[in-house]
Amino acid sequence: MNVIAFLSQKGGSGKTTLSVHTAVAAEASGERVCVIDADPQESATAWAGAREAQTPIVATAQAGDLEAALRAAKGEGMSLVVVDSPPHAAPAASQIARRSELVLIPVRPSAFDLAAVPAAVEIVRAAKVRGAFILSACPFRAPEIGETRAALEAHGLPIVPHEITDRRAFxxxxxSGSAVTEFESDGKAAEEIRALWAWIRDTLKR
Known part of the structure; x- marks a missing residue:
């Protein structure tokens, strides 16, 4: 069972959005997926409550319940767990990072998001886990995207080659309790999420 986490030390970076959409894309590719909602806002749990489909399963679990949630997921035969991490909670984030095969750090192309990057990188390195940046909620063809990529390169972690654009479809x-790959399956947002999942899947195999 692979565990991936979307982790940022800044709220509003796109963790929940990326978690649920990636989970649905992964399930469509044949994975058995569970989302662990470790964010106190429980946005992923609310999304699941509005969803007609029964999968992917979304389990609400704070940091102290993480191990039990992971054991339950493994017992249910899940092949992938996606953790939506809490912001501004270094101890919890560190615990989640240590239990993950891959930590993805969402970064919006803004000065505030870049300022929060060093703390997230420190958590990833202390956990000795693979990490990568994913540019999220990017304005369409904005110069800030290239500038943000250049700034992130200095931190030495891989950058997912496909950014996620700020689109209304998300x-x-x-x-509606769905994902873009279901809501608008042939749209640009769905294409971006499928590309992100393909990158994650290939990275986990390496």
């Missing part, structure tokens, strides 16, 4: 899909 918000519309979440409102």
């Amino acid at each position: 918000a519309r899909a979440v409102t």
